[in-house]
Every structure is written in structure tokens, then in C-alpha cells.
Amino acid sequence: MKNIGDWFSGKWFNFVHGNNLVYNTCWEDPRLDRVALELGPEDNVLVITSAGCNALDYALVGPQHVYAVDMNPRQNALLELKISAVRNLDYEQFFSLFGLGRLDDSRAVYRRSLRSDLSPWARSYWDRRIGYFTSDPRRRSFYFRGTSGTFARLINVYIDKIAKVRDGISALLAAQTVEEQRVIYDELRDIIFTPFMRWWLGQDTTLSLVGVPRPQRQQVERHYAGGIIEFILESLEAVFASLPIHDNYFWRVYLTGEYSPECCPEYLRPENFQKLRDGAVDRVSTHTCSITDFLESHDGRISRYVLLDHMDWLSTFGVPMLQREWQAIIDKAAPNARLLWRSGGLKTDYVDRLEVFRRDQRYQVSELLSYNRDLAAELHVKDRVHTYGSFHIADLLPA
Numbered sequence: 001m002k003n004i005g006d007w008f009s010g011k012w013f014n015f016v017h018g019n020n021l022v023y024n025t026c027w028e029d030p031r032l033d034r035v036a037l038e039l040g041p042e043d044n045v046l047v048i049t050s051a052g053c054n055a056l057d058y059a060l061v062g063p064q065h066v067y068a069v070d071m072n073p074r075q076n077a078l079l080e081l082k083i084s085a086v087r088n089l090d091y092e093q094f095f096s097l098f099g100l101g102r103l104d105d106s107r108a109v110y111r112r113s114l115r116s117d118l119s120p121w122a123r124s125y126w127d128r129r130i131g132y133f134t135s136d137p138r139r140r141s142f143y144f145r146g147t148s149g150t151f152a153r154l155i156n157v158y159i160d161k162i163a164k165v166r167d168g169i170s171a172l173l174a175a176q177t178v179e180e181q182r183v184i185y186d187e188l189r190d191i192i193f194t195p196f197m198r199w200w201l202g203q204d205t206t207l208s209l210v211g212v213p214r215p216q217r218q219q220v221e222r223h224y225a226g227g228i229i230e231f232i233l234e235s236l237e238a239v240f241a242s243l244p245i246h247d248n249y250f251w252r253v254y255l256t257g258e259y260s261p262e263c264c265p266e267y268l269r270p271e272n273f274q275k276l277r278d279g280a281v282d283r284v285s286t287h288t289c290s291i292t293d294f295l296e297s298h299d300g301r302i303s304r305y306v307l308l309d310h311m312d313w314l315s316t317f318g319v320p321m322l323q324r325e326w327q328a329i330i331d332k333a334a335p336n337a338r339l340l341w342r343s344g345g346l347k348t349d350y351v352d353r354l355e356v357f358r359r360d361q362r363y364q365v366s367e368l369l370s371y372n373r374d375l376a377a378e379l380h381v382k383d384r385v386h387t388y389g390s391f392h393i394a395d396l397l398p399a
């Protein structure tokens with residue numbers, strides 16, 4: 001039975017996610033996914049949309065189709081806008097829009113070149129919010145919009161106005177070696193992570209802004225003795241003091257409000273923009289529904305599933321929904337199906353215990369999967385985001 005803290009946390013999280021664009025950029029490293037997925041021209045991929053960056057990244061590899069599925073229509077509206085921009089803008093405009101988060105005369109460009117390609121829901125959404133991309137320097141970049149962008153903006157206000165360490169952050173992002181990064185980070189750490197900041201970062205209301213509900217927090221704290229705060233601090237130390245920062249576009253965009261041409265997602269590079277424009281983008285479609293609803297109504301077979309970290313969200317009170325989802329996955333999986341997912345915890349035993357039917361026989365999910373734990377562990381330590389406790393790669397065993 002839920003206590004009052006669980007109830008309030010759930011209500012707040014549902015309010016945040018049910019009424020806002022949450023992710024303005026993807027927070028999963030597709031460099032790892034490309035290795036893990038081994039995409040080929042016959043593969044059909046299901047991915048949770050998020051901000052759509054990774055759906056476009058997978059399309060660049062050349063699978064048969066990428067189905068971007070998300071229950072939040074705002075996330076699909078963002079991917080639709082990106083697809084329309086690929087088809088209708090030149091590269092300089094495209095990079096300004098999604099690289100810098102600003103575009104001169106964005107409203108006019110939207111109405112002239114982008115709007116007509118959008119679905120009715122996405123058109124209605126961007127009719128009211130295309131100003132997110134204004135070039136007015138007095139207003140914030142698109143990457144400081146949405147709930148995760150608001151969180152990033154608050155962090156930047158703290159860096160600039162309270163901790164006053166902007167020069168140190170700039171030096172960190174410009175560092176040429178990990179050793180140089182370590183020296184700078186050690187100087188910044190105690191200035192930034194004051195007792196108040198540690199307290200604020202650990203609040204459920206704060207974590208909700210970046211898509212961490214209480215069940216996911218519980219997965220972290222079930223496996224991590226130091227709790228959520230120590231997990232966050234160790235993750236940040238890995239990012240800024242152990243891994244090269246020069247190509248870490250995930251953290252750059254939230255610390256500066258924009259990408260650079262040298263440090264950005266693959267879909268923003270000129271040669272890949274052209275590849276998308278030449279037809280790769282036509283392999284991507286958006287679907288606003290749950291994974292279960294999509295699969296139950298889909299006629300074809302899916303050979304690659306990219307489930308992000310959403311199963312953590314269902315790991316406590318959502319087990320029946322998760323069980324139905326896995327049944328749909330099993331029912332619509334191609335013979336060579338492979339699944340990727342991430343978790344805040346160190347393991348996802350709650351997945352292994354789920355019960356599904358295959359050819360009228362009951363199985364636990366773990367009996368139907370072959371995990372590639374060695375490759376997952378090898379890739380996980382290279383994760384440029386580094387805010388997940390674990391990374392999982394599993395093949396569905398032949399029937």
C-alpha cells in the first residue's frame with residue numbers, strides 16, 4: 001500500500017510528465033546502442049521516442065524501419081518537427097534550430113516551411129510554442145525549455161550567480177585530456193556540491209524534472225548503499241574526471257544551452273543531415289501510445305527493442321502493466337530479436353521474474369532471454385551520459 005510520500009511523488013511526477021515536454025534531447029548514448037544493436041537492413045526497430053535524437057541516429061545506420069513510440073505526444077511532436085526540418089530546411093537553418101536551439105525569424109520559417117508537414121496534434125502544439133526557438137538573446141535557448149531544460153537552466157543560474165564558477169566550467173569543457181579534467185573538477189566539486197545542493201538534488205520533486213520517478217529512485221537505493229545523492233555524485237565524477245569530455249555533447253548542451261559543430265549528436269553533422277534528407281529520415285515514424293498498445297495493433301515483427309529506462313518506472317506499482325508489455329514483446333518479436341534497456345539500479349531482477357506465455361506454455365522472462373553481460377558491462381563504463389546504474393543487452397531465445 002502506498003504511503004503519503006509515494007502518493008504525492010506519484011501525483012507530482014504524473015503532473016510533470018502529463019503536461020509538459022520533458023526531454024528536449026535524448027539522454028541515452030547511441031554510440032553504445034549502435035554496437036549493441038548490430039543493426040542490419042532487415043531490422044525493424046522499436047524505440048521510445050524521448051526527444052527523437054536516437055531514432056534519427058538509428059535511421060542513419062540503415063535499418064528497414066524505426067518506430068518511435070511514446071505516450072507523451074509532445075515528445076513525438078518534437079521528433080516530427082525534426083523530421084520536417086530535415087525535409088524542408090537547409091543545413092545551416094537546421095543546425096541553428098536544433099544545434100544552437102535558436103533560429104532567426106523562427107516563427108516565419110516554421111509557418112512557411114515546417115508547419116504543413118506536421119500531424120494536427122504536433123501542428124497545434126508548435127503553433128503555440130515555436131517561440132521556444134527564438135533568436136532573441138534575452139530569452140532562453142530551446143535547450144533550457146521543457147522540464148529537463150528548466151532543470152538545466154536552474155543549474156546554470158546556480159553556476160553563474162551563486163557558485164560563480166562559470167570560468168571553471170568553461171575550462172572543464174575545453175580540457176584536452178582526462179588528467180586536465182580531473183584537476184579542474186577537483187577544484188570545482190566542493191564549491192558546487194554544497195549541503196544545500198545535495199539536499200535539493202535528492203528531492204523527488206527535483207528528480208521528476210529530469211524523468212526520475214520514485215520507483216526508479218527506489219531501484220537505485222535498493223542496490224546502492226550511498227543512496228541517490230552518492231550515486232549522482234559518483235556518476236558526475238565519472239563524466240567529468242574519468243571519461244573524455246571533448247565529445248560529450250550530452251553534458252555540453254545542458255551546461256551551455258547549445259551544441260557545437262564539433263560536439264553534437266550524429267544527426268546534426270552535415271554529412272548525416274544529407275543522408276537523412278536523401279531518404280533515411282523516411283524510415284522513421286512516430287506513434288503516440290504505449291509500447292503495449294503499439295505492439296498489440298502492429299502487424300509486423302520487431303527485431304530490435306530499445307526500451308530506455310522506463311521499466312524502472314513500472315517496477316513497483318506497475319508490474320501488471322509491465323507483464324502485459326512483455327507479453328506483447330514476446331508475441332511480436334522477430335526470431336532474432338534483441339532488446340536493450342537501462343536501469344537506475346545495478347540489476348533488473350524484477351524483469352526476470354515476470355511471467356509470460358509462449359506457445360501456450362508459461363515462462364519467466366529470464367527463461368526466454370540470453371543476456372550478453374560481458375558486452376553490456378564493457379559498453380556501460382564508456383557511457384558518456386553515465387547516469388544509469390546498469391545497461392542490459394538480451395537476445396530472445398528461439399521458440
